[in-house]
Amino acid sequence: MTMLRKLGAAAGAAALSAALAAPASAVDLQFFFPVAVGGKAAQTIEELTADYVAQNPGVNIEAVYAGSYQDTITKTLTAARGGEPPQLAVILSVDMFTLIEEDAIMPFDDLIETDEERAWLDAFYPAFMENSQTGGKTYGIPFQRSTPVLYWNKEAFAEAGLDPETPPATWEEMVEFGKTLTKRDGDGNVTQWGVRIPSSGFPYWLFQGLTTQNDVIIASGDGDETYFDDPRVVEALQYLVDLSTVHEVMQPGIIEWGATPKAFFEGQTAMMWTTTGNLTNVRNNAPFDFGVAMLPANKRRGAPTGGGNFFIFKDSTDEQKEASLDFIKWISAPAQAARWSIATGYVAPRPDAWETPEMKAYVADFPPALVARDQLEFAVAELSTYQNQRITTIFNDALEAAITGQKEPAEALAEAQAQADRILRAYR
């Protein structure tokens, strides 16, 4: 009995001292992050987090690898609905409206106080901020962001009699070059296609490159209106369909994303459109000399942005929110942004990160890394609306129906617009 009482007293004392020590000890943060590309992404995030914790003994960050982007938002929303959201997370920038509607996140404007902090919000490329702000408030901080670019096989260009240093600059040139590059064997079967624009899973992203080049925006900044049936969108879709059916420079049907770099390495296609996130992969695996260029222009140059932002969740203590903000400020600072960009191939989201010595050395060694940055000037927000995944699924289905010849582009897009209107009406 006395033994038990002693133990109880000891436990009580320990609890008391822990409680007294609490204000001085750590703020605990939980941080969910996804990994969408291979390579060193997960390792680099964990290293950065550990470095921050080492420099800031008052904060303890548990970095949780949550799977793909889709897994991460699913886990985060499930946790938020259960009343225990993480304090911060990296989630697709286009899921901003979903997170707002779920009342899960808070604007950074409610946390920042000083002018210096306000200047921090303006330090990022405007193209990345388009997907991070709505209604005059900033909800996301750009982190693992990307944009699609054109890769071309210089050897195939030379073999076809084209200048290996000149990529197509316009839609017409892409068709023209494509025709020269498409090779057929004796039976008329294609052995090398001219160009490859992958369309499996989420065709809307690369298609947005075409719509932007055709000088049309497909969704409003408030996320409550889409313009899928605009004649210029129809024209862009017609161009994409014609690449396979009329010009015969691209493989018909839906083209797989995952197999695209491999098809490029195997010489199945002489040009491909894909994310800058593949840059390191192509650099390491292409058995030939390759080039990286901005996407070709039509009425203007253009490309969507993509990738993930930092979000801060509402349901936390004030200390946790402060600490989250401080961590995000630190990890998005030029030195860390440069380190992250070099390790992964993501585009460093602010101009001053490109001025750091490490970054300068990197681009001097590997100039193609600059193409994505330079294209940002022409880039627009990725399609993002309320009920984002449902709207993009409707749009994807319409694109797939047109690409596979089930429907005419105009018909498919008019139907998609009608369905999107039905869902978004509630938000206007």
Next chain:
Amino acid sequence: MPRRIEWVYGWLLLTPALFLLFAFTHVPAVKTVVDSFFSTARGARPSTFVGLDNYRLLMEDPVFWQVFSNNVWYALITIPVSIALAIVMALWVDGKLTGRGFVRMAYFAPTVLPLIAVANIWMFFYTPGFGLIDQIRSLFGGAQVNWLGDPDLVLGAVIVVAIWKEAGFFMIFYLAALQSIPPSLREAAAIEGASRWTFFRRVTFPLLMPTTLFVSINAVINSVRLVDHIFVMTEGGPDNHSSLLLFYIYETAFKFWDTAYAATLTVVVLAILSVLAIGQFYLVDKKVHYR
């Protein structure tokens, strides 16, 4: 008094299993039915009672009907083909042949592999141009075929993967059943001068009926349950031509966050599966046993 203690004792033994069954099967099932009569809560807007609205929406949802018909075709082809293949393979490896152990293992291997891994292997087979199938076809002058990118071919392509995965599993049950058939029957049939086909049709196949019932119920459940390869290979595309019911439920619940509509879809699938399972047990069970 002892009776009563026995009764308490019995219930105590049942409690752990009952608790798990209720917590993870019955309560969620009932909750799903209840949820299907409410709207989805979204941030500021709480969930409200909407009666049969979700079911009306389902009747008018073209994607649901597309997915439903995909799943019917998927089941109508995978179930009989994988069962027939399983019987043929079991008869083959039950006989005396050299390397029998190796062939058995080869047939069973697809079952051991996780479906996600299988799907990735098949993705390579189906890749246009440099995939295995196209490489073989090109030897005979065949043109590239975009198996997973063509709405007319994609469902067939995922059905082939499902059959490849399932047939070996069913074979194991048939093999066990075949080995329990007494050899004296075959000897008797041989004395009577019955042909091998007659012996199979009149003796072996009827004796395999209980196994066939078990396997066919499993096959029906699997035709709704096995969707992992859809995630890897097509994500339901192009334009929902390879989407199956369970995949559509996942999309609705965890991509669109429309949990009420997902609950409605779940109720419909549960109802269909229950009717099929009850039908198989009560109607077929009477004719299954060889008398």
